Amino acid sequence: MKIADYIKKNIDENFIEADLPFKTTFKKVPMGSILCDFGEIENCVYFLVRGIVQVNILNTKADFRILDIVFQENFFCSYSSFLKSTPSDVQIVATTDCELEVIKKDDLLLSYQNSLIANQWARYETEKLYLKRVKREKDFMTKTKEEIYLELIENNSELIHYLSIDSIAKYLGIHPESLSRIRKKKIKRN
Amino acid sequence: MKIADYIKKNIDENFIEADLPFKTTFKKVPMGSILCDFGEIENCVYFLVRGIVQVNILNTKADFRILDIVFQENFFCSYSSFLKSTPSDVQIVATTDCELEVIKKDDLLLSYQNSLIANQWARYETEKLYLKRVKREKDFMTKTKEEIYLELIENNSELIHYLSIDSIAKYLGIHPESLSRIRKKKIKRN
Numbered sequence: 001m002k003i004a005d006y007i008k009k010n011i012d013e014n015f016i017e018a019d020l021p022f023k024t025t026f027k028k029v030p031m032g033s034i035l036c037d038f039g040e041i042e043n044c045v046y047f048l049v050r051g052i053v054q055v056n057i058l059n060t061k062a063d064f065r066i067l068d069i070v071f072q073e074n075f076f077c078s079y080s081s082f083l084k085s086t087p088s089d090v091q092i093v094a095t096t097d098c099e100l101e102v103i104k105k106d107d108l109l110l111s112y113q114n115s116l117i118a119n120q121w122a123r124y125e126t127e128k129l130y131l132k133r134v135k136r137e138k139d140f141m142t143k144t145k146e147e148i149y150l151e152l153i154e155n156n157s158e159l160i161h162y163l164s165i166d167s168i169a170k171y172l173g174i175h176p177e178s179l180s181r182i183r184k185k186k187i188k189r190n
Numbered sequence: 191m192k193i194a195d196y197i198k199k200n201i202d203e204n205f206i207e208a209d210l211p212f213k214t215t216f217k218k219v220p221m222g223s224i225l226c227d228f229g230e231i232e233n234c235v236y237f238l239v240r241g242i243v244q245v246n247i248l249n250t251k252a253d254f255r256i257l258d259i260v261f262q263e264n265f266f267c268s269y270s271s272f273l274k275s276t277p278s279d280v281q282i283v284a285t286t287d288c289e290l291e292v293i294k295k296d297d298l299l300l301s302y303q304n305s306l307i308a309n310q311w312a313r314y315e316t317e318k319l320y321l322k323r324v325k326r327e328k329d330f331m332t333k334t335k336e337e338i339y340l341e342l343i344e345n346n347s348e349l350i351h352y353l354s355i356d357s358i359a360k361y362l363g364i365h366p367e368s369l370s371r372i373r374k375k376k377i378k379r380n
Contacts, residue, residue, distance in 0.1 A: 080324050083317055089328070112310065119309035120302065126316040127273055133323055134270050138279070 001073050003047045003101050011121050021115035022107040027100045035092040035100075042081035042088055043105050048072050051098030052162050054171075056091040064091070066171035068136075069163070071156060075125055096162050145172045146182045191263050193237045193291050201311050211305035212297040217290045225282040225290075232271035232278055233295050238262050241288030242352050244361075246281040254281070256361035258326075259353070261346060265315055286352050335362045336372045 001009075003024055004017035024047075029035070035053065036042050046053075048070055055068040055076070067090060070076045081088035082105060111118035139148055149172055153159055159168075165183075169176040191199075193214055194207035214237075219225070225243065226232050236243075238260055245258040245266070257280060260266045271278035272295060301308035329338055339362060343349055349358075355373075359366040 080321060083321060112313070114306065116304065116306050116309060119306060119313050123302070123309050123313040123316060126313060126320055130316055130320045130323065131270060131273060133320065133327075137323075137327065 002049065003103075006047065006073065007117065007121055011124060012117060015117065019117065021111040021118040022103050024101045024103050027102055029094050029098050029100065031094055031097050033094040033098070035094065036078040036081070036088050036090070038089065038091050039087045040078075040081070041085055042078040045075060045077045045082065045103045045105070045108060047075050047101040047103075049099040049101055051100075052095040052159075053098060054093055054095045054163075054167065056093060057089065064170070065173055066167060068132075069095070069152075069156075069159070069171060079129060095167070140173075145174050145178070146185075148172060149179070149182055150186065192239065193293075196237065196263065197307065197311055201314060202307060205307065209307065211301040211308040212293050214291045214293050217292055219284050219288050219290065221284055221287050223284040223288070225284065226268040226271070226278050226280070228279065228281050229277040230268075230271070231275055232268035235265060235267045235272070235293045235295070235298060237265050237291040237293075239289040239291055241290075242285040242349075243288060244283055244285045244353075244357065246283060247279065254360065255363055256357060258322075259285070259342075259346075259349070259361060269319060285357070330363075335364050335368070336375075338362060339369070339372055340376065 002017070004015065004020055007020075008015040026049075035046065038058065050072050052072070053070045053076060054066050055070070055078075056064040057067040059065045068076075076092065078088040078090050078092060080086070081090075108118070108122075112122065139151075143151075149168070152168075152171075163171075165176050165179055169179040172179065192207070194205065194210055197210075198205040216239075225236065228248065240262050242262070243260045243266060244256050245260070245268075246254040247257040249255045258266075266282065268278040268280050268282060270276070271280075298308070298312075302312065329341075333341075339358070342358075342361075353361075355366050355369055359369040362369065
């Protein structure tokens with residue numbers, strides 16, 4: 001799926017690629033590529049055509065936690081840095097080889113000035129991002145790590161083929177040993 | 191300031207009230223009015239012309255915490271409930287007597303279909319809300335309660351005339367006694 005297909009599916013069923021209100025470019029990056037680093041000012045919005053990326057945030061111990069995991073057919077960028085033009089406090093890394101469609105910030109801001117579809121799409125994406133953030137905050141306040149883990153792999157069953165135990169533990173904010181116990185419990189139950 | 195003035199100031203300097211893409215109504219509510227209750231489905235977006243409102247969230251102890259405090263010339267609503275049409279998990283209460291300009295959800299959704307300015311404004315508001323949420327999360331992870339308190343009253347000096355010590359403590363998530371200590375320390379320093 002490309003950005004134009006995504007807009008057709010989610011925003012306007014009559015949308016065609018020729019009407020895209022901004023330029024996009026395609027890019028393939030190998031696993032481990034850093035798409036936005038700590039301290040960098042985010043200059044792009046990415047559509048993940050294929051692959052998985054992860055968003056790392058430094059915790060107090062100079063070690064990182066995984067703040068977010070993004071799956072294909074979703075947009076991502078260091079959004080606070082993008083909106084405020086301030087140094088990014090997250091790092092975005094390709095967890096697998098990735099295929100990306102890239103929008104440059106200047107092109108996007110220009111399209112906001114007079115394109116209805118650009119604003120409809122960006123409003124929709126920002127709403128989604130807001131809801132994701134709220135859900136995450138609420139989950140971490142009200143659910144056990146086990147419940148969060150089970151929901152994560154239920155919705156993204158391919159995840160465990162691509163992310164190490166260590167990475168999933170970093171996302172949940174627990175020790176890898178605790179995650180192993182949760183996984184063993186689940187295998188026993190199945 | 192009315193919604194039209196806000197749009198003129200923040201979105202399009204040539205905007206005039208006659209171009210407003212949705213109907214709005216004015217409303218005065220007394221202090222203590224509940225604008226959206228726990229479990230209710232949010233059906234409006236409010237612009238706070240005058241006054242202060244607070245957003246309460248239940249914590250695990252069947253007691254509430256203050257999730258957010260909204261000052262005049264800002265929009266508010268139970269946004270997750272509004273976007274997903276699900277029961278609200280927050281309660282919005284008028285902390286003072288308030289004057290409001292109200293947009294009905296149906297009118298707003300209709301305007302999203304073909305109004306550039308409605309989508310530009312809603313994108314802008316959702317971006318602001320997203321950044322506010324991120325800042326709050328980060329502040330509560332990295333700053334002391336004292337730093338958060340000092341920043342809060344520095345940016346909103348009138349706050350202490352309207353919110354009780356108890357309410358500010360509920361916002362910071364600390365005991366009122368701890369807040370009293372912080373306040374005494376600040377008075378001594380000044």
